[in-house]
Amino acid sequence: MSYPARKIDWFKPFDTVLDESDAPFYKWFSGGQLNVAHQCVDRHLETKKNKAAIIFEGDNGDKQTLTYRELSYAVNRTANMFKNKFNIEKG
Known part of the structure; x- marks a missing residue:
């Protein structure tokens, strides 16, 4: 996990930083919960x-x-x- 991502208290860690599977509807930090x-x-x-x-x-x-x-x-x-x-x- 990158330094900026570690500065955030994740209630559930993300799986992928950028999910491009449904472009152009990108998902950032998919699977994560804040x-x-x-x-x-x-x-x-x-x-x-x-x-x-x-x-x-x-x-x-x-x-x-x-x-x-x-x-x-x-x-x-x-x-x-x-x-x-x-x-x-x-x-």
């Missing part, structure tokens, strides 16, 4: 929970910062809202 929330937020909680995950600066100069811990809380609240109010499940 979790976007884990890649972007969860895996950083142990070492960066109090560091800035998102910094937003509005046109008027207002600035807002979310730490990884705050972002994780917001993501989980949103996921629970989708699950409880709209019956949206994983997947």
Whole structure:
């Protein structure tokens, strides 16, 4: 597995980097499975929970910062809202 591929936490490792069997409908990292929330937020909680995950600066100069811990809380609240109010499940 290449260096960039090792920097990603694969929930299921990919079989092939580029599957050209159904060209022009190419498949990248076929067979692999990722979790976007884990890649972007969860895996950083142990070492960066109090560091800035998102910094937003509005046109008027207002600035807002979310730490990884705050972002994780917001993501989980949103996921629970989708699950409880709209019956949206994983997947």
